Amino acid sequence: MTIRIVTGGIAQETNTFQWEPTTLADFSKGSSEIVRGAEILALAGTGTIYGGIVAEAARLGVELIPTTYGAAVPGGRVSREAFDTLRGEILDGIRAALPVDGVLLGLHGAMALEDADDGEGPLIAAVREIVGPDVPIIAPLDLHTNLSDEMIAEADGFVGYKAYPHTDTPETGAQALRMLVATVKGEITPTMASARVPLIAPNQSMVTTWQSPLKEAIDRARSMEGEPGIVGATVLGGFPFADVPFAGVATIVVTDNDPALARRCADELAGLCWERRERFTIHPTPPAEAIAEALAGEPGSVYVLADISDSGASGTAGDGTVILKALLDAGARSAAVAQIMDPAAVTACVAAGVGGTVELSVGGKHDGLHGAPVEVRGTVRLIHEGSFVQAGPMGRGRVASRGRTVVLEIGGRGGIELQLTDLRGHPNDLNYFRAFGIEPTERRILVLKSAAHFRAAFEPIATKVIEVAAPGISSPDLHSFPYQRLRRPIYPLDPETQWSPGE
Numbered sequence: 001m002t003i004r005i006v007t008g009g010i011a012q013e014t015n016t017f018q019w020e021p022t023t024l025a026d027f028s029k030g031s032s033e034i035v036r037g038a039e040i041l042a043l044a045g046t047g048t049i050y051g052g053i054v055a056e057a058a059r060l061g062v063e064l065i066p067t068t069y070g071a072a073v074p075g076g077r078v079s080r081e082a083f084d085t086l087r088g089e090i091l092d093g094i095r096a097a098l099p100v101d102g103v104l105l106g107l108h109g110a111m112a113l114e115d116a117d118d119g120e121g122p123l124i125a126a127v128r129e130i131v132g133p134d135v136p137i138i139a140p141l142d143l144h145t146n147l148s149d150e151m152i153a154e155a156d157g158f159v160g161y162k163a164y165p166h167t168d169t170p171e172t173g174a175q176a177l178r179m180l181v182a183t184v185k186g187e188i189t190p191t192m193a194s195a196r197v198p199l200i201a202p203n204q205s206m207v208t209t210w211q212s213p214l215k216e217a218i219d220r221a222r223s224m225e226g227e228p229g230i231v232g233a234t235v236l237g238g239f240p241f242a243d244v245p246f247a248g249v250a251t252i253v254v255t256d257n258d259p260a261l262a263r264r265c266a267d268e269l270a271g272l273c274w275e276r277r278e279r280f281t282i283h284p285t286p287p288a289e290a291i292a293e294a295l296a297g298e299p300g301s302v303y304v305l306a307d308i309s310d311s312g313a314s315g316t317a318g319d320g321t322v323i324l325k326a327l328l329d330a331g332a333r334s335a336a337v338a339q340i341m342d343p344a345a346v347t348a349c350v351a352a353g354v355g356g357t358v359e360l361s362v363g364g365k366h367d368g369l370h371g372a373p374v375e376v377r378g379t380v381r382l383i384h385e386g387s388f389v390q391a392g393p394m395g396r397g398r399v400a401s402r403g404r405t406v407v408l409e410i411g412g413r414g415g416i417e418l419q420l421t422d423l424r425g426h427p428n429d430l431n432y433f434r435a436f437g438i439e440p441t442e443r444r445i446l447v448l449k450s451a452a453h454f455r456a457a458f459e460p461i462a463t464k465v466i467e468v469a470a471p472g473i474s475s476p477d478l479h480s481f482p483y484q485r486l487r488r489p490i491y492p493l494d495p496e497t498q499w500s501p502g503e
């Protein structure tokens with residue numbers, strides 16, 4: 001008998017400091033997408049979890065029964081309507097597929113709802129109610145998962161990404177499917193332990209392209225996975241831009257029927273993170289200083305100025321203006337900015353037409369937390385419908401879009417090329433420039449609104465990456481956030497926090 005695995009899910013990372021909710025319509029806008037049935041299977045070969053899951057299912061000869069998978073760009077809390085609608089489709093799909101041998105869920109792990117801090121726990125619980133206690137439920141998780149008790153209680157196993165930027169998304173999907181299939185075949189009895197560390201860490205300190213404190217713990221998790229009895233070992237950095245009680249660093253270890261080993265390993269990984277707590281600090285450079293350094297660079301050099309506090313991939317609006325203002329103040333040239341979200345400015349540029357000159361007030365309109373609007377005068381060089389195919393390494397083969405996109409050239413040829421967009425986006429791919437007629441390797445300064453995902457594509461072409469200090473709701477300065485629901489005490493908000501693994 002062919003093993004039957006039903007799959008579907010909801011993936012969204014919620015920045016609860018983003019006032020604008022994520023609605024059902026938002027799940028179909030820009031780079032967000034709801035895929036159903038055979039469309040899920042068509043994700044084979046892409047840089048998504050299903051890129052790995054579909055290929056692995058074929059390799060293992062199991063039948064994958066797709067339901068609905070909704071993946072939205074990070075943003076505000078998910079509306080009840082969006083959650084209930086997608087959950088309803090997934091549950092209907094599972095009911096129609098019964099009997100099944102296992103459930104593989106496509107989750108992010110840090111979804112909050114407009115009326116609940118945890119989206120994943122209730123989703124898994126609802127699936128459990130349908131399939132019963134004996135059908136295993138397993139899911140891959142994003143490294144930025146905020147792990148809730150209900151998630152752990154309702155699922156049989158999780159395995160998280162180990163790379164940030166998330167270049168191992170397909171591999172993690174495949175690993176989760178292997179865990180599920182081995183469970184169905186009776187080869188393993190997944191036994192899970194988790195530990196939640198009283199630590200929130202800025203995303204920027206979790207990057208694995210350098211030996212960050214989180215990567216040191218992840219390296220140990222990787223080595224654990226080669227040890228007897230361990231099926232999966234995960235270090236979650238958590239998502240700190242979420243004011244939910246269970247936000248922060250956590251670990252998960254799945255063993256083959258060995259609860260003591262799972263507990264010991266989960267605690268060991270938690271201890272590694274806790275010992276390093278003072279090193280989860282980021283020291284960004286003031287904008288003027290970063291720009292001066294870039295302008296003084298050797299001819300042919302490329303400086304990436306990362307607007308790490310206004311990262312669309314962390315749910316900000318992406319309309320921050322502080323670095324643009326500093327570029328204008330410095331008279332910077334050969335600078336390309338991806339991007340400022342400002343639909344009104346886009347409309348004005350479209351009205352002026354290609355070649356037209358406009359005077360505009362751009363950005364700073366969404367929430368007032370990312371700098372004031374900035375007056376610019378420039379020439380409209382390009383008007384684009386906005387979508388393009390990503391080259392990777394992250395999200396390779398997927399279509400990204402920020403809606404209508406305009407390139408406004410400020411200061412004439414060789415000045416500042418500012419992309420204005422309808423929607424927010426996360427420039428993690430060279431095609432965020434190339435698709436719009438800008439060759440990133442030929443610009444002195446690239447301004448990217450991205451906390452870390454830009455590194456996969458841009459570190460290889462950058463002379464230097466500078467993390468720039470600007471305000472915003474993905475700031476590494478966690479003291480700047482008005483947390484109210486987060487559990488306390490927690491480091492670094494409560495610097496005297498005492499803890500040891502096993503508590």
Ligand SMILES: [Zn+2]
Nearest residue numbers: 142143144166
């Ligand atoms: Zn993530």
